Amino acid sequence: MDLSTTYLGLKLKNPIVPSSSPLTRDLGLMKRLEDAGAAAVVLYSLFEEEINRESHMLDRYLTEHTESYAEALSYFTEAPRYHAVGADMYLNHLRKAKESLSIPVIASLNGVSKGGWLRYAKEMEQAGADALELNVYYVPTSLEISAAEVEQIYVDVLTEVKAAVNIPIAMKLSPYFSATGSHGQGADRCGSGWSGAVQPVLPT
Ligand SMILES: Cc1cc2nc3c(=O)[nH]c(=O)nc-3n(C[C@H](O)[C@H](O)[C@H](O)COP(=O)(O)O)c2cc1C
Numbered sequence: 140m141d142l143s144t145t146y147l148g149l150k151l152k153n154p155i156v157p158s159s160s161p162l163t164r165d166l167g168l169m170k171r172l173e174d175a176g177a178a179a180v181v182l183y184s185l186f187e188e189e190i191n192r193e194s195h196m197l198d199r200y201l202t203e204h205t206e207s208y209a210e211a212l213s214y215f216t217e218a219p220r221y222h223a224v225g226a227d228m229y230l231n232h233l234r235k236a237k238e239s240l241s242i243p244v245i246a247s248l249n250g251v252s253k254g255g256w257l258r259y260a261k262e263m264e265q266a267g268a269d270a271l272e273l274n275v276y277y278v279p280t281s282l283e284i285s286a287a288e289v290e291q292i293y294v295d296v297l298t299e300v301k302a303a304v305n306i307p308i309a310m311k312l313s314p315y316f317s318a319t320g321s322h323g324q325g326a327d328r329c330g331s332g333w334s335g336a337v338q339p340v341l342p343t
Contacts, residue, residue, distance in 0.1 A: 147307035151178035179243040187255035190225040243269035270307040
């Protein structure tokens with residue numbers, strides 16, 4: 140039976156695509172998913188927040204005693220050299236996945252800052268990702284921000300990332316939006332695909 144389909148403009152041999160999870164942290168497991176018939180894989184997410192935290196911790200450990208002894212002043216190079224350790228690991232993993240698999244590899248990004256979304260999206264594209272999944276998860280902590288404003292943040296992220304890269308983009312949505320269908324249509328107007336726990340059928 141021909142189960143071929145398209146997703147984000149990618150031709151898939153069937154509609155089975157393992158979602159972003161620890162299964163795609165390991166090359167061997169990804170190969171097994173491909174051998175078992177997966178038509179594409181979504182890598183686990185690169186979390187900008189995690190990279191920032193790692194970077195700050197590394198910076199702290201490398202520099203907190205730097206001034207304790209005069210001779211220690213030049214022990215370590217500047218912290219920015221270490222800034223993207225987590226990102227480099229992710230991008231290397233992505234490159235290796237592209238080398239070893241013949242199915243499309245979709246990278247997944249959870250950004251925080253506008254600079255982070257754009258920088259890592261571009262780097263994932265350069266590392267060979269066939270498409271990009273935006274794992275946006277914004278928790279509003281302000282009492283002043285409205286639901287519409289929260290949803291607008293998602294659309295803004297999508298619009299900006301879409302302008303920055305040339306690969307297809309899927310936006311992974313949480314099922315907890317008040318009006319998921321309408322929000323999805325906003326994303327759809329920006330030219331994004333759908334992904335995640337909710338796959339609403341949009342009116343034609
Ligand atoms: C252990 C675990 C890790 C996950 N890690 C990610 C992740 O890094 N990025 C992401 O977008 N989703 C992540 N997910 C969410 C899954 O991709 C998926 O959306 C979720 O499990 C809902 O799918 P289901 O309804 O088929 O279970 C993770 C889920 C699990 C269980």
